[in-house]
Amino acid sequence: MAEVNSKVIEKELDSNTNNGEGMSTVHELINKKYAYGWVTPIEEEPFPFGLNEDIIRKISEKKDEPEWMTEWRLNAYRIWIGMKEPRWAFVKFRTPDFQSIRYYSAPRMKERPKSIEEVEPEILRTFEKLGIPLEEQKRLAGIAVDAVFDSVSVATTHQEILGKFGIIFCSMSEAIRNYPDLVRLYLGSVVPPSDNYYASLNSAVFSDGSFVYVPKGVKCPMDLSTYFRINSAQTGQFERTLIIAEEGSEVSYLEGCTAPIRDENQLHAAVVELVAHKNATIRYSTVQNWYAGDEEGRGGIFNFVTKRGKCMGDNSRISWTQVETGSAITWKYPSCILQGDNSTGEFYSVALTRNKQQADTGTKMIHIGRNTHSTIISKTISAGMSQNTYRGMVRVMPKAENSRNYTQCDSLLIGNRCGAHTFPDIDVRNSSSSVEHEATTSKINEEQLFYCRARGIRPENAISLVVNGFCKEVFDHLPMEFAVEATRLLSISLEGSVG
Amino acid sequence: MSLLKIKNLRALIEGQLILQGIDLTVNPGEVHAIMGPNGSGKSTLAQILAGNEKYEVSPESEILLLGENILDIPPEERSRRGVFIAFQYPVEIPGLSNTEFLHTAINEIRKSKNLPPVDIWDFEKQLKEKMKEIGLDPSFSERSVNEGFSGGEKKRNEIVQMAVLEPVLAILDETDSGLDIDALKSVAEGVNRMRSPDRSFIIITHYQRLLNYIQPDFVHVLYKGKIVKSGGFELALELEQKGYDWLKKEEEMEMSSIGVLS
Numbered sequence: 218m219a220e221v222n223s224k225v226i227e228k229e230l231d232s233n234t235n236n237g238e239g240m241s242t243v244h245e246l247i248n249k250k251y252a253y254g255w256v257t258p259i260e261e262e263p264f265p266f267g268l269n270e271d272i273i274r275k276i277s278e279k280k281d282e283p284e285w286m287t288e289w290r291l292n293a294y295r296i297w298i299g300m301k302e303p304r305w306a307f308v309k310f311r312t313p314d315f316q317s318i319r320y321y322s323a324p325r326m327k328e329r330p331k332s333i334e335e336v337e338p339e340i341l342r343t344f345e346k347l348g349i350p351l352e353e354q355k356r357l358a359g360i361a362v363d364a365v366f367d368s369v370s371v372a373t374t375h376q377e378i379l380g381k382f383g384i385i386f387c388s389m390s391e392a393i394r395n396y397p398d399l400v401r402l403y404l405g406s407v408v409p410p411s412d413n414y415y416a417s418l419n420s421a422v423f424s425d426g427s428f429v430y431v432p433k434g435v436k437c438p439m440d441l442s443t444y445f446r447i448n449s450a451q452t453g454q455f456e457r458t459l460i461i462a463e464e465g466s467e468v469s470y471l472e473g474c475t476a477p478i479r480d481e482n483q484l485h486a487a488v489v490e491l492v493a494h495k496n497a498t499i500r501y502s503t504v505q506n507w508y509a510g511d512e513e514g515r516g517g518i519f520n521f522v523t524k525r526g527k528c529m530g531d532n533s534r535i536s537w538t539q540v541e542t543g544s545a546i547t548w549k550y551p552s553c554i555l556q557g558d559n560s561t562g563e564f565y566s567v568a569l570t571r572n573k574q575q576a577d578t579g580t581k582m583i584h585i586g587r588n589t590h591s592t593i594i595s596k597t598i599s600a601g602m603s604q605n606t607y608r609g610m611v612r613v614m615p616k617a618e619n620s621r622n623y624t625q626c627d628s629l630l631i632g633n634r635c636g637a638h639t640f641p642d643i644d645v646r647n648s649s650s651s652v653e654h655e656a657t658t659s660k661i662n663e664e665q666l667f668y669c670r671a672r673g674i675r676p677e678n679a680i681s682l683v684v685n686g687f688c689k690e691v692f693d694h695l696p697m698e699f700a701v702e703a704t705r706l707l708s709i710s711l712e713g714s715v716g
Numbered sequence: 717m718s719l720l721k722i723k724n725l726r727a728l729i730e731g732q733l734i735l736q737g738i739d740l741t742v743n744p745g746e747v748h749a750i751m752g753p754n755g756s757g758k759s760t761l762a763q764i765l766a767g768n769e770k771y772e773v774s775p776e777s778e779i780l781l782l783g784e785n786i787l788d789i790p791p792e793e794r795s796r797r798g799v800f801i802a803f804q805y806p807v808e809i810p811g812l813s814n815t816e817f818l819h820t821a822i823n824e825i826r827k828s829k830n831l832p833p834v835d836i837w838d839f840e841k842q843l844k845e846k847m848k849e850i851g852l853d854p855s856f857s858e859r860s861v862n863e864g865f866s867g868g869e870k871k872r873n874e875i876v877q878m879a880v881l882e883p884v885l886a887i888l889d890e891t892d893s894g895l896d897i898d899a900l901k902s903v904a905e906g907v908n909r910m911r912s913p914d915r916s917f918i919i920i921t922h923y924q925r926l927l928n929y930i931q932p933d934f935v936h937v938l939y940k941g942k943i944v945k946s947g948g949f950e951l952a953l954e955l956e957q958k959g960y961d962w963l964k965k966e967e968e969m970e971m972s973s974i975g976v977l978s
């Protein structure tokens with residue numbers, strides 16, 4: 218991401234100049250407690266603190282990986298130690314001390330459970346409590362889940378039925394053991410180990426994550442999802458997800474995450490790679506609700522993630538939808554490389570920050586093929602003393618004739634101590650393409666709140682109705698179950714939105 | 717007991733006294749019209765009745781709803797007790813459908829009365845019926861609240877909301893302004909259909925036009941923050957003929973008689 222230009226092209230708005238009159242109703246609603254902040258008491262098998270080649274070899278060994286994988290990791294590590302941590306994002310934080318993090322922690326178990334029945338009951342209860350039951354019969358029809366607990370995937374549901382379609386849905390560790398050819402072919406093909414500081418670190422130490430392979434012509438009969446749960450303290454989470462959609466296939470993938478409340482920051486540095494072949498479609502949705510820290514900005518997850526999809530084939534499509542409400546710091550840009558002719562990239566995002574949260578998020582759309590299209594809809598909501606930044610890059614290469622981008626960035630401010638910022642970077646290198654960028658910034662409107670209240674609606678609900686309305690265009694792109702979850706999450710996060 | 721009793725209502729906005737001591741009593745079933753030139757404080761009165769906190773109400777003022785002073789009661793609670801205001805300028809809420817908005821409203825009101833919530837699909841059906849009655853296309857139930865509605869559609873939408881919420885006291889703030897004759901009639905019909913011995917209306921208007929369709933029991937003239945004249949329907953007719961200029965003249969005469977102008 219280092220090439221994203223951080224110069225302010227459009228508009229930078231600091232709401233410090235707004236007057237905060239009449240915000241008392243909003244004001245009273247601060248700080249609803251984080252609902253997922255508990256810790257599961259479970260025997261862990263943590264690694265010692267710190268990072269070196271031995272630790273990486275140990276991770277690889279723990280996972281029973283082939284030699285090439287170990288070498289791949291070590292190569293990434295060697296690249297990483299030569300890199301400097303980037304500082305261009307509009308976020309302030311103290312660099313994690315990479316020697317005081319544990320790079321692997323797993324619940325103690327002899328081997329990966331072969332079936333749900335063998336999964337540690339405490340872990341099953343954890344996911345159940347999070348609203349993600351792992352027993353297939355308890356699950357909503359139509360969604361398979363891969364459950365990741367700290368550094369390992371503990372269970373993947375519906376593998377049998379998916380297998381009938383030739384779909385592979387398993388943990389990354391299993392994929393490395395069972396489908397080495399596919400993994401070797403695609404791992405790092407979209408986000409190479411040298412891509413950026415945190416992606417390199419991830420490449421060296423990634424623990425687990427999900428692997429999806431949808432064969433030619435198959436439309437995945439159910440949504441696939443991964444739920445990431447950080448439980449262990451002082452442990453970084455570094456998962457790696459790889460999704461491959463062969464020619465003419467379709468898949469919709471959902472990602473959710475939570476972590477306990479802790480006073481210290483925890484690092485989450487994931488890499489997600491998507492590959493869409495000719496006529497294939499991948500939809501990737503995230504509802505990110507990592508612990509965000511307290512009102513004083515203590516604790517919370519550092520969410521430094523590299524997500525990128527490659528539309529390799531003609532007429533392929535990759536669509537990112539994200540709802541970001543958690544994390545102390547969010548730093549990520551789900552992007553699309555539009556290589557195939559007529560390929561389409563989409564990015565729909567809602568980022569809500571409150572208290573002292575900081576988010577610097579957006580996307581990159583790289584148009585390489587002809588007639589490629591991209592759409593970016595970004596909605597940011599800033600409350601409390603938070604800082605919320607949209608950063609987007611649209612690049613249209615010389616050969617990407619007749620390409621189009623449409624970008625819309627709307628910022629909503631709640632209260633007068635937060636900030637919303639927009640940094641678009643547009644670079645069009647041919648004359649037949651067009652790029653359109655619209656941006657608005659507004660304050661939550663007292664008139665709207667009064668109108669709702671005059672109809673009997675509580676102020677908390679009034680705010681959540683107005684904000685949900687503001688996010689509608691994005692929520693419309695989420696699968697049903699996630700849209701409901703996102704709406705609920707937003708209301709909870711908003712209860713108490715001004716500092 | 718009177719439904720509404722306003723006693724010596726004095727209110728300021730940005731330090732400026734807008735309402736200068738209003739007294740008004742509304743009994744159940746009555747229709748009161750409040751007329752007066754622009755800027756006389758009609759909307760201020762309506763907004764204060766609904767609980768808009770941007771106005772500062774002087775501490776000796778009282779607004780009694782069924783005998784209880786509601787000045788410290790927040791707007792949502794007033795609404796739950798049956799106060800409804802049709803806004804002069806209805807507010808747009810992008811992305812929030814009319815159905816979702818009113819469904820949330822009705823269920824919050826029901827919850828406050830310990831009634832079970834109504835199902836959204838049943839509610840939407842009912843909402844569409846009301847829309848038809850008031851001459852708004854039922855597809856408006858799916859549209860975002862007031863967003864991109866024409867002036868007339870916004871006003872009709874207010875009346876639809878009134879019909880759904882079934883208030884005991886409905887305050888209509890210039891719901892007739894900017895309406896063509898058909899819209900005016902459907903608004904009037906909407907009101908008349910709801911008239912009942914235990915529901916009262918305060919109808920704020922510039923013109924006598926609407927009052928031809930909704931016969932008020934009382935007409936009050938609000939001028940510079942005071943009720944300067946009250947009467948029956950004939951007062952509306954008189955105002956229609958004479959306009960508001962005579963108010964100014966009367967005021968001048970009064971002033972000169974007490975020696976302000978010399």
Ligand SMILES: Nc1ncnc2c1ncn2[C@@H]1O[C@H](COP(=O)(O)OP(=O)(O)O)[C@@H](O)[C@H]1O
Pocket residue numbers: 729730734752753754755756757758759760761
């Ligand atoms: N927000 C405001 N700030 C300052 N003055 C206001 C504000 N709102 C209303 N006023 C003033 O209060 C007076 C009464 O306004 P209003 O109640 O809207 O009158 P009406 O509805 O009778 O036309 C007018 O002089 C208007 O300019």
Ligand SMILES: [Mg+2]
Pocket residue numbers: 758759760804889890
């Ligand atoms: Mg008015």
